[in-house]
Amino acid sequence: MKKKPMIDVKNLWKTFGSQPVLKGLSLQVFPGETVVILGRSGAGKSVTLRHIMGLVPPDEGTVEVNGLMINEMTQKERFHKIKYLGMLFQSGALFDSLSVGENAEFFLTQFPDIKTGKWASKKERRRRVGEALEMVGLPGTEHKAPSELSGGMRRRVALARLIVYRPTIILYDEPTAGLDPVTAMQINEIICNTQKELNATSIVVTHDLRSALEVGDRLAYHHDGQIVQVAPKNEFFLIEDPRVQAFLENTELPDQLINRRQKHA
Numbered sequence: 543m544k545k546k547p548m549i550d551v552k553n554l555w556k557t558f559g560s561q562p563v564l565k566g567l568s569l570q571v572f573p574g575e576t577v578v579i580l581g582r583s584g585a586g587k588s589v590t591l592r593h594i595m596g597l598v599p600p601d602e603g604t605v606e607v608n609g610l611m612i613n614e615m616t617q618k619e620r621f622h623k624i625k626y627l628g629m630l631f632q633s634g635a636l637f638d639s640l641s642v643g644e645n646a647e648f649f650l651t652q653f654p655d656i657k658t659g660k661w662a663s664k665k666e667r668r669r670r671v672g673e674a675l676e677m678v679g680l681p682g683t684e685h686k687a688p689s690e691l692s693g694g695m696r697r698r699v700a701l702a703r704l705i706v707y708r709p710t711i712i713l714y715d716e717p718t719a720g721l722d723p724v725t726a727m728q729i730n731e732i733i734c735n736t737q738k739e740l741n742a743t744s745i746v747v748t749h750d751l752r753s754a755l756e757v758g759d760r761l762a763y764h765h766d767g768q769i770v771q772v773a774p775k776n777e778f779f780l781i782e783d784p785r786v787q788a789f790l791e792n793t794e795l796p797d798q799l800i801n802r803r804q805k806h807a
């Protein structure tokens with residue numbers, strides 16, 4: 543029997559003003575897998591994630607997450623019924639009036655534990671925030687203000703906020719953009735570990751092919767408002783689609799891939 547997708551996006555259309563951005567986009571993500579979306583800047587990748595979160599209503603089409611029709615729900619319904627859905631925004635989207643520590647513990651002060659239904663004590667919240675900040679390479683920054691941090695640091699605090707909250711369906715928008723290679727590798731490890739520990743279902747949007755290979759099970763290519771190709775990561779780089787090939791030709795490839803492509807040529 544075929545598995546039911548955890549995220550099922552069907553035939554999404556979206557125009558902003560006179561600019562069509564999504565033109566019949568469909569994508570399925572199965573329980574426990576990580577799908578990476580690649581594509582040129584401005585293709586509509588972030589817009590796609592925002593539709594899945596329910597932050598943007600589609601002109602046409604449906605978004606189903608864990609059997610719930612996201613596009614038919616009100617914000618209030620989403621807030622209460624799909625607490626296990628989390629997103630790492632490209633900008634970090636921190637609350638500027640809260641400290642780093644308060645940002646990281648935010649969801650624990652809003653919701654009880656997703657599994658046990660219990661509220662975390664103040665001591666427990668502090669411990670979990672401390673651990674998460676350490677995991678993203680920012681130990682002891684609880685009292686800093688977001689405005690004191692660099693863009694990459696803000697995104698890592700946003701990632702700590704997700705780790706603390708532990709959603710099981712996670713959308714990551716450019717988690718490693720603008721980070722140095724060592725920090726980027728740490729972020730990839732966090733994404734992989736979260737997938738393993740929580741059997742999380744994830745979508746990762748990235749321009750970083752090394753990261754795509756580290757974290758992805760399948761790779762998807764977003765072009766002109768649609769997902770035009772999806773393949774297991776080992777097969778993706780061999781797809782004979784000129785749009786994918788043009789993207790790969792102009793993207794810095796990790797050594798392991800260059801070898802694979804040369805062998806295949």
Ligand SMILES: Nc1ncnc2c1ncn2[C@@H]1O[C@H](COP(=O)(O)OP(=O)(O)OP(=O)(O)O)[C@@H](O)[C@H]1O
Pocket residue numbers: 558559563581582583584585586587588589590632
């Ligand atoms: N709320 C909005 N109102 C009007 N236009 C929008 C809105 N959101 C996105 N767009 C437009 O939709 C297009 C796709 O934007 P999007 O942010 O999804 O691109 P992207 O693929 O994520 O690019 P990047 O790789 O640079 O992050 C852009 O042309 C953008 O200007």
Ligand SMILES: [Mg+2]
Pocket residue numbers: 587588589632715
């Ligand atoms: Mg984007």
